[in-house]
Amino acid sequence: MATVKLTARSRASRGKQDAKRTRAEGLIPGILYGENEENVPLSVDAREFRAVLSTPSGRNVIIQLGVDGSDKVIRTVIRAMDRDSLSREIVHIDLQRISENKPVVMYIPVVVTGESTAVKEGRGILDHTMREVQVRCLPRDIPEHITVDVTGLEVRHAIHVGELKLPNVEILDNPERPVVEILQPTIYKEPVAGAAAAEGAEEGAEAPEGAEKPEAGGAEADGKGRESKGKDQKSRESKGKESKSKE
Secondary structure (H helix, E strand, C coil): CCEEEEEEEECCCCCHHHHHHHHHCCEEEEEEECCCCCCEEEEEEHHHHHHHHCCCCCCCCEEEEEECCCCCCEEEEEEEEEECCCCCCEEEEEEEECCCCCCEEEEEEEEEECCCHHHHCCCCEEEECCCEEEEEECHHHCCCCEEEECCCCCCCCEEEHHHCCCCCCEECCCCCCEEEEEECCCCCCCCCHHHHHHHHHHHCCCCCCCCCCCCCCCHHHHHHHHHHHHHHHHHHHHHHHHHHHHC
């Protein structure tokens, strides 16, 4: 793992106003803690800290920290960084002291290499679901990144956390979580313009001229008509029988 140097100076006071003044001077406020020692509020030069992050290892570096010009070098790692929600500038950092003989927990970036044949042929889409993996190891064993080769990955196949192998490193994430996977693309078919037009014309077609149109009321009116005719017929039959009986 890469090692870089960084100078810092302690801060006498804390609070939002002090942090605001510190940032106005081109510095980043922060705190140093860990190894059962006292927490130390400090600040670092913003440009120097950006230079630390510009190395190939990014934030996964061991920082040899010098505070207030002291010859004592404190080995630290970046535990947290807060950024402004709009400008994305770093507004606060947490640095943790480390010991060569004690494991530390780090987040290691995942780098994808190779190209899946399924993706190349348009049969699949690469989904890089995990950008970093949480690990625990001794400082000297901290990897700069984790390489995942997707060359042989087919559609609906994935590489899971449990398949990652790193020497002297314990991976803390769920072994069932996919790190990368090849998804099957969803195909959307648009309706054919000619068929849609024909269907609309068929639905909106009018009856030919001269054709009888159903009376208002539809089946209900027709049923009432048949019922009325049935009553008239029964009435005529009743009158006929009455006439014969008189004769």
